Amino acid sequence: MFLAHEVPVTLGGEATLTLRFRALHPDLAARKGRARWRPRLAEPAGLRFVRTTLLGHMPGWCPAVHAVGPFRPVELVADAGPLRVRAADLRTAYDGRDGRLTLTLTVDSRDGARPPATVEVAGQTAALAWIDADTLRGDLTIPGVEPWWPHTHGAPALHAVAARIGDTRIDLGRTGFRSLEVDRGPDGQGFALVVNGERIFARGACWTPPDIVGLSGDRAAYEPGLTLLRDAGANMVRVGGTMLYEADAFFDLCDELGILVWQDAMLANFDYPTDAAFLDGVRAEIAQLLDRTQASPSLAVLCGGSEMEQQAAMLGLARAAWAQPVLMETLQGELAVRRPDAVFVPNSPSGGALPFIADSGVSHYYGVGAYQRPLDDARRAGVRFAAECLAFSHVPDGLSDGALGVPAVHHPRWKERVPRDTGASWDFEDVRDHYLETLYAVDPRRLRYEDPDRYLRLSRAVTGEVIESVFGEWRRAGSTCAGGLVWLWRDLWPGAGWGVVASDGTPKAAWHAMRRAFRPVQAALTDEGVNGLAVHLLNETAAAIPAVVTLTALRDGAVPVFRAERAVALPPRSAQTIPAAALSDRFFDLTHAYRFGPAAHDVVVLTLTRSEGAETDAEPIAQSFHFPKGRALPRADLGLTVEVRHGEDGWALTLTTRRFACSVHVEDDGYRAQDAWFHLPPGAARTVRLLPRAGTTKAPDGEVHALNASAPIRYRGNA
Incomplete structure (x- = not known):
């Protein structure tokens, strides 16, 4: 699935292109070889032999939609003209003041001519020298170049790159200049990214494709989600090994928005083969990924995959069986050749006495979360870098609830969409209920059937409260932690999934909490x-x-x-x-x-x-x-007031309150609030923009709620 193929053809008049896609499962049945372990994450077990996405094969949380057909567009490239660029090797470096660009072009020149050639970037030009009949090379130093930063720490500056060979201009896109290192800390057990000499606290989420059926790879598919991720204050996104390699437009947008990319190889949980054919295939797919993203400053980490070492260790195999060294050496070798400016991580998680230990290397931290530890475990665990963390069954807003077509909470179809670990006797709604009971001093089971509306409002609020608490702990001065990526960015189908954004792209309460927790x-x-x-x-x-x-x-x-x-x-x-x-x-x-x-x-x-x-x-x-007495504040008349305003920027609400208002949120069929689920102290006005939902033409008409308000406040705008 992950390999691009270039096929030379000679077309003489009308032609038909035929693509054949064999059924996957019969092919798997013919594969032989015994694995050292069999994971529960994905099925069937034979998936370890083939290079395809695990999406659609993970029954605990993903719809059974299998990838079939061309993964990326089929293009007809005319092989005409006096010059064709067959490869471009573009390297950048940054020393804290000056940028350096090294360019090697491999061309097919039909007339054998060697005209003068140059490369230009950021207003500077340098000559390209002919190394042989097909190769040009040149170096360019850009004094005082504006560097590329994650958007939380500076401007993600990009510079156009172009080459000229004779009269032919070659657009090489845009690139950025940045340095990247890893700080392991005084004990050598940490993992912190250092960009342009500054230690970065990396935060964000683990990505999910915006279109699980079509697997769209154009800018229009990626832009809403990545913009929303940037607006949440995230400066990193992880493309995990259970997903797929995203298209060039994904990296282009991450470059523009200032979002670092942690890229897993598409390897997860399985004990993979080590025969030459398999290794050659993986080497080729990684080489193609690194080549097409070579100018992208956002690509920061290449990781050998997800939870392979953890899976082997948790299933009781001997320590010698945890790692897959031949596979990792293959990946690391390609990175060293093609993107030496990026960081290699053997596997996620890895680096401790056990692969999943939180206080060494890279972890998947679910102490607060799946393992129902108290909030102060976020400090006691000594987390260094959480490439996954804080998975909950996040309840979407009321309109997104309705996408299921069934009542929230009680209906079996609601429950089947709640994520779970395959084979476990609990799910992530149970995890959420644990923290609901702990933080709000309610009985979730009783509340669920006596007052389901109250249950849903508290459920939306509680996961955000946990996210803010944990990241407040991790980002403080003196913390051991240098990053955390929330699992998961967006739901793959309607329901109360892991996503902090609903499947229709609407932010959940947890997204608003991330936005507060991630402020620069x-x-x-x-x-x-x-x-x-x-x-x-x-x-x-x-x-x-x-x-x-x-x-x-x-x-x-x-x-x-x-x-x-x-x-x-x-x-x-x-x-x-x-x-x-x-x-x-x-x-x-x-x-x-x-x-x-x-x-x-x-x-x-x-x-x-x-x-x-x-x-x-x-x-x-x-x-x-x-909250010294806990978050279970009694409901009362808060003196909450709402004023509806309309201006050049659209509609907005100005909120004031005489008493502290907890988890203030807006419900409006035609609009969503830009800020929501925030606490509002008395004595200060808060203005909240209203963003129109798709197809909205009417004036705002809705309610403002607070968890400790005795009743919502009604508002209506005048068109």
Whole structure:
């Protein structure tokens, strides 16, 4: 499936192209060879012999839609003209100030001429020298070139590259200049990407194809999802080994949007053959991938596949059987030749005493999540880099629920769409319910049948609360973690799947939580026990930010019983921690750690605002919240008000509240809120843009909800 084929043909008049696609399963039955283990992820077991996507073959979470037919377009290329470029080898490097480009062109020149040739990039031009009758080569240094950055840390600058041979101009697309290294940490067990000399906290999600039936590979298919990923603050996307190699447009967009790509080889879970024919096929597919993405600065990691080492270890095989060294050496060798500027990871997960240990190398972290560990396990586990994490059955919004055509929660068809590990006696709705009970002090089973609407609202909110809590922990100063990629980006079919985006492309509550957790300029709170609250401030940008930190404790969500404020400087590329106690001249038990009587407050609000001299922006840069009594706030009249506005940018709601409003969200058949499922403290207005849904022509007409509001607030716009 993954190999492109070039077939020379001579066409004389009318011609017919016939493609034959044999049935997969009879072919698998003829394959011989005993595997050392048999995974439960995909079926049939014979898939290990063939090079095809596992999509459609994973019954625990993926629809049974098999890939059949041409994977990518069939093109007829006319072999005419005096010159044809057969290959272009384009290498870039960046030393922190200057960029360097090395170009080798292999051409077919029919007349044998060797005209003068040049290469041009970023306003600089250099000569290309003829090495032999078919090969040209040249080097170009670009002083002070603007480098390519992940969008969270700078501008993803791209530069057009063109060659000229005689009168023929050859467009070589665009490239970026960046350096890339791995920081293993002082103990040699870490994994952090260093881009242009700066250590990057990589965050994002594991990708799913936008069209599982057609497997579309054009820009129109990729752009909505990748733009939404960038808008969530993600700076990395992982294409996992259970998926497929995406088309050139995918990498072009990641280049433009400033999103790093972690690319798995399409190998996952199986014990793969090591015969020469299989290895040659894998070598060829990786070579083609690296060649066609050679100018792409976004490609950062090539990984040998997903969970092969983990599968062998968990099934009890001896340590010597975990790795597949011949296969990994094949992949690493191709990377060294074709993309030495990218990082190689043998397998995901790997690197620890056990492949899946979190505190060494690359892990798949499900301590918080599938293994139902408490939230503080995110720190205790000492995660270094989570190439997968935080899988939940994320409930979509009401309109996406309806795509199933059955009532949410109770219907068997709803339940069959909830992801599960094959053979397990539990599913990921059970995992979500565990945290629902832990964080909101409710009985999910009782709530599900007594008040299903309340159950669904809390279920939408809780997975986002967990995501924010874990990434707040991982991104703080002093954390061992250098990255986390949420499993999974988008659902493959309607239902409460792993995706933080529904199958129709609508963001779920978890997407909004990711957007808050991934902000380049961030403020977060952690409970440090008897040491009180810690205030964590981050600034990943290249500019210093003058700011003000405000900490407020509220009783009954309305009465300030503690307030502290301090001007702070956020240096560029910085992370700092301030004890909350240092912000005030008097003791106040913000975490209720000392138990001197009942807690005097139910919520602590941390607000970070930008300041310029004596002026402070009204809109906060970031906010964080701590609930000393837990998140189970009683429902009450919050004094929530909504004003509908219409301007050049469309419709918007301005929200105010007299009491703290928890997980505020909008329900409107014609619009979705750009921001949702956020907490709203009293005393400040919050403006939320309304984005029209497809086909909407009417004015907004909906409700604003908060989890602790006694009733929603109705609004209606005037057309």
